[in-house]
Amino acid sequence: MINILYIMLxxxxxxxxxxxxxxxxxxxxxxxxxxSLVGAFAFFLxxxxxxxxxxxxxxxxSTIVFIVCFEKFFKLRDIIQIKxxxxxxxxxxxxxxxxxxxxxxxxxxxxxxYFLPPETTNSYLxxxxxxxxxxxxxxxxxxxxxxxxxxxxxxxxxxxxxxxxVVAITHMSYTDKIQIxxxxxxxxxxxxxxxxxxxxxxxxxxxxxxYVIANGFLTAGGGFQGGLAIASFFICRFxxxxxxxxxMKKINKLEELVFILIVVVAAVTVFQGTLYLFPxxxxxxxxNIYLIFMNALVGLKVACGFIILFYRYVAIERN
Amino acid sequence: MLxxxxxxPIIVGLILYLLYKSTLVRIFAVIAQLGLVIASVYMFIxxxxxTVYEGxxxxxxxxxxxxxxxxxxxxxxMGITLMADTLSAVFIMLTAFFxxxxxxxxxxxQKKPLFWMLMFIWQGALMGIFLTSDFFNIFVLMEVATLxxxxxxxxxRAKRSMYDGLIYFMANxxxxxxxxxxxxxxxxxxxxxxLYIANEQLKFIEREYIILPYVLIMTFIVxxxxxxxxxxxxxxxHGTPGAPSxxxxxxxGLHIKxxxxxxxxxxxxxxxxxxxxFFLAIGIITxxxxxxxxxxxxxxxxxxxxxxxxxxxxxxxxxxxxGPYSYIGSLYHMxxxxxxxxxxFLATGIISYAYGTRTIYDIKGVFKSMxxxxxxxxxxxxxxxxxxxxxxxxxxxxxxxxxQGIMQYILIFMSLGxxxxxxxxxxxxWGKPNINIETKKVDIAQQIPILLLGSLCxxxxxxxxxxxxxxxxxxxxxxxxxxxxxxxxxxxxxxxxILIYKYYIKKSKLLKRVKQIDLGFRGxxxxxxxxxxxxxxxxxxxx
Amino acid sequence: xxxxFGIVELVSIIMFFFSYYAIIVSxxxxxxxxxxxxxxxxxxxxxxxxxxNGNIVPPxxxxxEGHSIENIGDPLTQGLMITAIVIGLSVTAVNxxxxxxxxxxxxxxxxxxxxxxxxxx
Numbered sequence: 001m002i003n004i005l006y007i008m009l010x011x012x013x014x015x016x017x018x019x020x021x022x023x024x025x026x027x028x029x030x031x032x033x034x035x036s037l038v039g040a041f042a043f044f045l046x047x048x049x050x051x052x053x054x055x056x057x058x059x060x061x062s063t064i065v066f067i068v069c070f071e072k073f074f075k076l077r078d079i080i081q082i083k084x085x086x087x088x089x090x091x092x093x094x095x096x097x098x099x100x101x102x103x104x105x106x107x108x109x110x111x112x113x114y115f116l117p118p119e120t121t122n123s124y125l126x127x128x129x130x131x132x133x134x135x136x137x138x139x140x141x142x143x144x145x146x147x148x149x150x151x152x153x154x155x156x157x158x159x160x161x162x163x164x165x166v167v168a169i170t171h172m173s174y175t176d177k178i179q180i181x182x183x184x185x186x187x188x189x190x191x192x193x194x195x196x197x198x199x200x201x202x203x204x205x206x207x208x209x210x211y212v213i214a215n216g217f218l219t220a221g222g223g224f225q226g227g228l229a230i231a232s233f234f235i236c237r238f239x240x241x242x243x244x245x246x247x248m249k250k251i252n253k254l255e256e257l258v259f260i261l262i263v264v265v266a267a268v269t270v271f272q273g274t275l276y277l278f279p280x281x282x283x284x285x286x287x288n289i290y291l292i293f294m295n296a297l298v299g300l301k302v303a304c305g306f307i308i309l310f311y312r313y314v315a316i317e318r319n
Numbered sequence: 320m321l322x323x324x325x326x327x328p329i330i331v332g333l334i335l336y337l338l339y340k341s342t343l344v345r346i347f348a349v350i351a352q353l354g355l356v357i358a359s360v361y362m363f364i365x366x367x368x369x370t371v372y373e374g375x376x377x378x379x380x381x382x383x384x385x386x387x388x389x390x391x392x393x394x395x396x397m398g399i400t401l402m403a404d405t406l407s408a409v410f411i412m413l414t415a416f417f418x419x420x421x422x423x424x425x426x427x428x429q430k431k432p433l434f435w436m437l438m439f440i441w442q443g444a445l446m447g448i449f450l451t452s453d454f455f456n457i458f459v460l461m462e463v464a465t466l467x468x469x470x471x472x473x474x475x476r477a478k479r480s481m482y483d484g485l486i487y488f489m490a491n492x493x494x495x496x497x498x499x500x501x502x503x504x505x506x507x508x509x510x511x512x513x514l515y516i517a518n519e520q521l522k523f524i525e526r527e528y529i530i531l532p533y534v535l536i537m538t539f540i541v542x543x544x545x546x547x548x549x550x551x552x553x554x555x556x557h558g559t560p561g562a563p564s565x566x567x568x569x570x571x572g573l574h575i576k577x578x579x580x581x582x583x584x585x586x587x588x589x590x591x592x593x594x595x596x597f598f599l600a601i602g603i604i605t606x607x608x609x610x611x612x613x614x615x616x617x618x619x620x621x622x623x624x625x626x627x628x629x630x631x632x633x634x635x636x637x638x639x640x641x642g643p644y645s646y647i648g649s650l651y652h653m654x655x656x657x658x659x660x661x662x663x664f665l666a667t668g669i670i671s672y673a674y675g676t677r678t679i680y681d682i683k684g685v686f687k688s689m690x691x692x693x694x695x696x697x698x699x700x701x702x703x704x705x706x707x708x709x710x711x712x713x714x715x716x717x718x719x720x721x722x723q724g725i726m727q728y729i730l731i732f733m734s735l736g737x738x739x740x741x742x743x744x745x746x747x748x749w750g751k752p753n754i755n756i757e758t759k760k761v762d763i764a765q766q767i768p769i770l771l772l773g774s775l776c777x778x779x780x781x782x783x784x785x786x787x788x789x790x791x792x793x794x795x796x797x798x799x800x801x802x803x804x805x806x807x808x809x810x811x812x813x814x815x816x817i818l819i820y821k822y823y824i825k826k827s828k829l830l831k832r833v834k835q836i837d838l839g840f841r842g843x844x845x846x847x848x849x850x851x852x853x854x855x856x857x858x859x860x861x862x
Numbered sequence: 863x864x865x866x867f868g869i870v871e872l873v874s875i876i877m878f879f880f881s882y883y884a885i886i887v888s889x890x891x892x893x894x895x896x897x898x899x900x901x902x903x904x905x906x907x908x909x910x911x912x913x914x915n916g917n918i919v920p921p922x923x924x925x926x927e928g929h930s931i932e933n934i935g936d937p938l939t940q941g942l943m944i945t946a947i948v949i950g951l952s953v954t955a956v957n958x959x960x961x962x963x964x965x966x967x968x969x970x971x972x973x974x975x976x977x978x979x980x981x982x983x
Binding site: 101104105107108111112114115116117118120121122123124125126128129132136149150151152153154156157158160161163164165167168171172253256257259260263264267 | 322323326329330333334336337390391393396397398399433436437440444447455456459460462463466467469470473504507508509510511512520524527528530531845848851852855856859
């Protein structure tokens with residue numbers, strides 16, 4: 001196992017370095033995607049399948065964000081500038097620009113490593129969590145019990161961050177009207193492979209998402225990962241078919257209502273002090289219902305958020 | 320109960336966004352905010368009376384009283400704990416009060432639902448920062464607050480704003496990664512995410528191993544508090560034309576104080592390795608650089624923004640100088656600075672709207688054209704320069720208490736800088752007005768808050784000792800002889816300041832070149848690395 | 863430093879400083895945005911290396927049975943890192959939108975040119 005991890009870490013560093021060296025934007029984005037995927041696999045080898053799933057999904061989404069937004073820069077080399085300024089830029093000393101920061105960062109890095117402390121880890125908290133999570137919160141996945149039980153407060157703000165990001169993007173992009181193209185189909189829409197893949201994978205993606213959400217408290221997975229899987233179907237649909245038939249305002253309202261519902265459920269159950277709302281003999285079932293329900297809410301909210309996000313991106317860029 | 324201070328503003332904000340239809344909803348917002356103010360005062364009174372039982376958690380800096388709320392009922396080690404000791408409770412009151420002022424000021428000016436939602440969610444995030452005792456929670460709340468502020472400062476979509484907003488956002492995101500790295504080391508050594516338990520666990524670890532997390536986290540705090548060398552984002556964020564005035568006021572008054580508050584908490588956690596003299600030096604340098612750059616600006620909001628940097632430098636100096644009352648003086652100065660800086664920002668908003676420009680040299684005669692606004696501005700200027708009887712003089716007196724020799728002269732020099740900057744700012748008030756004032760009537764909803772704040776500047780000085788007793792539970796007395804000496808120094812500085820301004824500053828070419836200094840995004844990142852290296856060398860090798 | 867323990871931490875710190883170097887050096891805004899994302903992943907890798915000891919299983923009941931506590935992964939770091947990753951994506955999304963609006967105004971992707979034009983008014 002260790003050997004695979006070493007190879008993965010080396011590939012990870014290599015793809016990171018290659019992002020810097022590349023000149024064309026598309027190559028940079030693809031090396032970034034490889035960086036994310038190799039990183040996700042390395043996370044899995046480090047014993048965290050939840051983080052690996054989240055990183056793989058987010059790496060894919062970040063790549064799509066970059067490709068959709070930077071599409072117009074693909075044909076150009078490096079930096080875009082006007083002729084007059086290009087002369088001035090050629091005059092600067094290439095060596096000075098790269099070597100001096102390199103020396104600076106090397107000095108910083110070596111000072112950092114000089115002060116690097118040894119490998120002592122205090123694992124008192126880890127033992128507490130692993131021995132108690134099943135009796136305190138329920139379920140069989142310790143990570144779910146942490147973000148839905150002990151640290152629910154953090155999860156609220158993470159969900160809030162997504163709500164605000166969606167609102168921010170809607171406010172900062174200046175276009176409101178989406179032009180629906182009639183008649184002519186885009187290149188990718190004419191492709192048979194794309195059509196076939198979408199039709200074959202669509203039920204799979206949604207089913208997989210629902211499975212991951214519902215079983216988040218038993219095996220690896222949870223609300224975030226499942227929500228991302230469900231959103232991926234709608235995103236593929238936008239990218240391939242260019243059809244804007246979902247009403248974004250309603251989805252935005254739905255997302256915010258779901259968020260308010262999450263906060264209310266949290267305030268009623270966890271913040272009151274215990275999860276024990278019902279008498280003793282119903283306790284295990286109640287806890288499982290609570291976990292599935294909260295995972296579903298979180299998944300629904302995340303899915304709505306990402307759908308709106310990508311809708312805005314595609315709408316901006318296709319205009 | 321403490322959780323509701325964080326959740327209620329967020330839910331109110333979302334409800335405002337979903338149900339926004341008419342003026343009725345804005346009235347609901349004002350009522351909700353009033354409710355929050357009353358609740359925070361009630362919580363403050365309770366926090367002063369409670370005593371903390373559990374031995375592992377101390378109540379903070381000012382005694383052993385406070386309210387602890389364990390979310391979910393799990394022990395502090397396992398779950399998240401919200402703590403409201405006296406210091407947090409004062410800041411919660413301040414937050415609720417300033418957002419009330421902001422809400423009243425923007426009542427007629429802002430009609431978009433997005434603005435109201437973001438103001439309330441911002442309030443929830445700031446209250447969360449003041450109540451939390453868990454360092455991963457700080458990361459999440461800081462990210463949320465940064466994102467909200469970025470959207471708010473771009474709100475009016477002025478032409479220059481997008482660059483300012485981008486620099487602010489990207490610099491803050493990069494420094495969050497530094498913080499996360501430091502928090503990772505801290506978690507690895509202490510095995511807990513709670514600030515107070517970490518303090519205890521760190522006593523068992525050798526000093527040299529704690530240096531790295533300390534320096535990483537302090538780099539984060541120095542950028543967020545806008546000290547030298549990483550302050551270039553602040554004038555862009557606070558002084559940008561795209562920001563509504565209430566947003567700039569709350570930013571300079573409250574948001575920057577959350578970073579100073581976190582400095583106090585982390586200095587307590589890292590007691591074993593803390594270096595007050597380093598921050599004393601940084602504070603003094605920041606105060607001096609701040610007012611020099613403030614003198615070079617011609618835009619009213621930028622003068623105020625650079626001056627905020629100078630005052631934050633003074634506050635850091637006060638915390639680390641070690642005088643008998645300097646610590647309390649600095650805490651009171653944080654409260655005072657919030658009052659007078661927000662008055663000035665709100666007044667500048669009204670003045671620049673009426674005159675149509677923000678350049679100081681083009682605005683004249685505010686006293687004659689808008690007497691109420693002019694009076695409030697003058698009261699705030701008296702407060703900020705440290706005029707006797709006003710609140711600024713009380714807090715500066717306590718900061719300077721017990722200092723002899725060269726430190727005393729440095730502090731007098733810093734006050735002189737403030738006086739010169741505000742002599743320049745107050746040239747707007749005198750003279751004959753150069754606009755036709757009948758065409759624009761000043762909104763009553765905007766005049767009430769600044770008059771209220773201006774009068775607080777005066778009351779905070781007259782009743783200064785009583786306020787300090789009420790807020791910080793400490794009995795301080797002003798020595799009449801020392802205070803008289805300070806009054807004399809103030810008047811001498813005032814005369815010297817006016818002379819320097821008239822004969823030197825107006826014609827200085829050096830200041831014109833200072834105005835052109837501007838670090839871009841890459842400059843701020845390089846400054847992060849330089850500061851990190853310098854602090855690492857100081858803490859690691861020279862101690 | 864025992865092989866297998868310290869290596870992951872070292873790699874993550876090397877990657878952190880490398881992405882910091884890339885952010886200082888790149889004049890192209892697109893590279894800065896991509897490297898901020900990379901910096902975030904390297905910090906996540908550092909957090910997950912806390913407590914790693916060579917043979918590790920995830921903290922899920924069906925994998926966890928029969929292993930001693932030193933070999934089970936730390937659920938707290940995993941929960942926190944999921945939060946950090948999702949926040950990282952929101953930040954990247956907002957960054958790209960702001961960059962695009964800035965590009966539409968100045969028609970360049972170079973930091974120095976944008977700074978010069980902004981100072982000129």
